Amino acid sequence: MAVVMSLLLSGCGSDNSGSGNTPAADPGKSNQETSKNASDISGKITFLTNRTDMIGKEYDEYLKRFNEKYPNIEVELEPSQTDYNQQAKVRMASQELPDVMFIPTIPNSDLPKYFAPLDDLGLNDQVTFKDFKSFDGKLYGISSGNSTSGIVYNKKAFADAGITEVPKTWDEFLAACEKLKQKGIVPLASNFKDKWPLNNWVYDLPRVIENNPNFPNDKLNTDTPFTMDNGYGKAMGLLRQLNEKGYLEKDINSTNWEQSKKDIAAGKFGMYFLGNWVINQVIGAGTTSDNVGFFPLPYDNSGKPSAALSPDFFYAVAKDSEHVDAAKAFVKWMIEESGYEDFAGFIPPLKNKESKLAQLKEFQSGGVKLQEGTVDDPVVTDISNKAQLDLPAVAQEFVLASDPQKVLDKWNAAWAKARKEVKH
Amino acid sequence: MFGSLSYSKQKMIIIISFLTVPLLLLATFTYYPAIKLVYYSFTNWDGYSPEKPWVGLDNYREVFANPDIFKVFEHNFAYFVMGIIQNIIAIYFAVVLNNRLRGKNFFRILLFLPYIMNGVAVAFMFGYVFDTTNGSLNLLLGSLGLSGLSDTSWLGTEGLVNYSLASTGLWRFMGYNMVIYIASLQAIPQDIFEAAKIDGASSMQTLWRITLPNMKPVIQLNLFLTVTGALEVFDLPFVLTKGGPAGASQTYVQRVVDTAFAYNNYGLASAMSIILLFFVVFVLLIQQLVLNRGGNK
Numbered sequence: 067m068a069v070v071m072s073l074l075l076s077g078c079g080s081d082n083s084g085s086g087n088t089p090a091a092d093p094g095k096s097n098q099e100t101s102k103n104a105s106d107i108s109g110k111i112t113f114l115t116n117r118t119d120m121i122g123k124e125y126d127e128y129l130k131r132f133n134e135k136y137p138n139i140e141v142e143l144e145p146s147q148t149d150y151n152q153q154a155k156v157r158m159a160s161q162e163l164p165d166v167m168f169i170p171t172i173p174n175s176d177l178p179k180y181f182a183p184l185d186d187l188g189l190n191d192q193v194t195f196k197d198f199k200s201f202d203g204k205l206y207g208i209s210s211g212n213s214t215s216g217i218v219y220n221k222k223a224f225a226d227a228g229i230t231e232v233p234k235t236w237d238e239f240l241a242a243c244e245k246l247k248q249k250g251i252v253p254l255a256s257n258f259k260d261k262w263p264l265n266n267w268v269y270d271l272p273r274v275i276e277n278n279p280n281f282p283n284d285k286l287n288t289d290t291p292f293t294m295d296n297g298y299g300k301a302m303g304l305l306r307q308l309n310e311k312g313y314l315e316k317d318i319n320s321t322n323w324e325q326s327k328k329d330i331a332a333g334k335f336g337m338y339f340l341g342n343w344v345i346n347q348v349i350g351a352g353t354t355s356d357n358v359g360f361f362p363l364p365y366d367n368s369g370k371p372s373a374a375l376s377p378d379f380f381y382a383v384a385k386d387s388e389h390v391d392a393a394k395a396f397v398k399w400m401i402e403e404s405g406y407e408d409f410a411g412f413i414p415p416l417k418n419k420e421s422k423l424a425q426l427k428e429f430q431s432g433g434v435k436l437q438e439g440t441v442d443d444p445v446v447t448d449i450s451n452k453a454q455l456d457l458p459a460v461a462q463e464f465v466l467a468s469d470p471q472k473v474l475d476k477w478n479a480a481w482a483k484a485r486k487e488v489k490h
Numbered sequence: 491m492f493g494s495l496s497y498s499k500q501k502m503i504i505i506i507s508f509l510t511v512p513l514l515l516l517a518t519f520t521y522y523p524a525i526k527l528v529y530y531s532f533t534n535w536d537g538y539s540p541e542k543p544w545v546g547l548d549n550y551r552e553v554f555a556n557p558d559i560f561k562v563f564e565h566n567f568a569y570f571v572m573g574i575i576q577n578i579i580a581i582y583f584a585v586v587l588n589n590r591l592r593g594k595n596f597f598r599i600l601l602f603l604p605y606i607m608n609g610v611a612v613a614f615m616f617g618y619v620f621d622t623t624n625g626s627l628n629l630l631l632g633s634l635g636l637s638g639l640s641d642t643s644w645l646g647t648e649g650l651v652n653y654s655l656a657s658t659g660l661w662r663f664m665g666y667n668m669v670i671y672i673a674s675l676q677a678i679p680q681d682i683f684e685a686a687k688i689d690g691a692s693s694m695q696t697l698w699r700i701t702l703p704n705m706k707p708v709i710q711l712n713l714f715l716t717v718t719g720a721l722e723v724f725d726l727p728f729v730l731t732k733g734g735p736a737g738a739s740q741t742y743v744q745r746v747v748d749t750a751f752a753y754n755n756y757g758l759a760s761a762m763s764i765i766l767l768f769f770v771v772f773v774l775l776i777q778q779l780v781l782n783r784g785g786n787k
Contacts, residue, residue, distance in 0.1 A: 152751050155538040172538065179539075259646070261732050317622035319646020319735045325624075451753040463736040 108138035109389025111165035111396060114154065116379065117410075118145040128404045135399065139392045150379075165387040166396055168379035169199055169207045173444040177206040181382040182390055184208060187398045192416045195377040198441055207380030208401055211412025213341040214373045214436060215266040216362045216429055218348060223251050223333040224359075232359070234432070235367040236304075243313040246336040254308060255326045255335040258318035258465070261458045266339055267305050268457035270374035272297030274437055275365055277372070283443040289482035292460070292474040299474065302464040304365060309465050318465070327351035339363055343378070345425045346411035360425035362434045372435035378412060445488065453477075453484035531760035537750060542757075549761035559762070562742050568652030569659060569723050573716035576660040577667055577709070584671035585697065598672070602665035609662070613729035616658045620644040620730070645731050648738040655726045655739060663719070667712050674708035675701065710781055717777060718770055742766060 115121070121143050129141055144164055147153050154170035157163055158180055169181070183204040190196065190205060199207030219232075224242070227249040233239040243253035257263035273281040276297040285291035292298045308314055315321050327344075329335040331353035338344055342360060349355050362371035381400065383393040400406060407414045408422045421427070449455075455477060463473045495503070531549055533542040553559055583601060587594045604612065619627050622643045632640035644654040678701065686696050702709075724743040727733055733740035746766070750759035
């Protein structure tokens, strides 16, 4: 499940300027208006969800509250198989979409073929990442929750190792790692083998290092997108440095994701560099919320923290749904009232909502600048696919290679070739 | 109502009605998808859009223009080696368990059980066995005093990872091969063995001159299964290593799946599948040629 989520977190970002602090206008008012005719909306809708773990538990509770407001809408939950993205695409190919679903990775120009515009939900001025799943000025997808990435750490492990303050610079970070290592704690759990846990190193960090939200799309204009001194080389270099100093797992090719959560919770591992969605999972693996902290990764010595903000899955309503109104009402309710984002550990998808998570408050206390990215350029995606470029896999090669420059050269060559073929 | 029909007509009706269902199933789930696959291999379909632009032989050209794609077959070599060993062990156990032996059914079941288990579950299980720091294999080696070996990264060393993975396949499929061998052993007429015994043949001579030659067609069948299995490995590396470290355990089928589902290029992936199909046929032809050199029986 986490794999699916993190895959989606990958190449993302957008340009809403607020960081979720805008005070709510008067949420009660708009709710009253919709509830007037709430019972008029009826129909049976299906929702294809990736959170199979919530079926029979949280979703039951959501649906109960939902039906108090919309008594005539029947929601049927359909659990997805392991790969949501793939399954959704198969359903799109067969033209049998569920009424409510998350948008798989397709170009935005294809959105109108499958999904209904959501502009009439009255959320347009509140949603984050509004341009992310829009086409021709129409909104087709609304983020179900947003994420940032940073260091999730075990506070007790830090205290045991004698780290009194969270590191503000890369040098301080390395010093903290050394202290953890001396104490017999694995400083940072990379989960290198599983590849997807490296997503934040290659999708988030480079654009933050470059201070350029559009950095991933700038690949379009060059034949050598990967150099040692640009965002990609620097970000992967940091990971390589941590590995060389022995600050990652003893054998990075033999890691175990499920076990690592328990080890972080127990303080055998010190840190993760992952999205904030992992916080609740670590707590669930056997520790208390006040033992888990979260701070931005200090990728350089400037002392000015910044981090990437990315959306998770986007809710969408199928164009050919028989009960579009019911489906839309469900989406609106999930975003405004379900409380799903707090359960899943997301930053709320609406600008005027504040997170209830203590860790997110800690994260933002150091004055971190949250950088939102832009929509992936479909041409860049085309070239990446043509070159069979998989950035986390490149990072793996980069860290393991005896000569990392050769890895960059190889992928630059593949990129240049694919770019020529796609652009011709 | 059939009474008025002639006997041969009744026979025809029965044959047709009995064959319709299995043939329909075969056509729907084997031939139709296969024909579709050939068709897709001439398009550059992205996997979900309604348009499937025709590109002719472009996909095939692209595959053959990229030697990297065929390099992954080197990784399959380990599975082939392990497959041969697997067959030798299987013949050994088949011969042993075909004798009069106390509890032989128990041992047969014991050896066959891994085959019944789900492939992904097996892969998952061996993930724990091969784990470097907490894995049972390294713990065992450590407690045997082989501390030099107990730090081995079974799935993280480039030259070793494919053999580690293939040994899992050996554990899983050996019992299956064994059952086939036992069946063929039991089909050898006992009087040949008795005659050999009377002539004073040793057990080694009996094995070499009577048992093995009589099992030749079945050995061929098992080798066929081994070779195609080795060329089409997917689940083990997919679950255990994701093709890592740095692509060292990636197999051809995994590459096909990535091309289709990760890089949205169903056309190219279909072409790769068709090429694999021909490759398998080609390898099997060579195998037939080599094994039948001594003249057919």
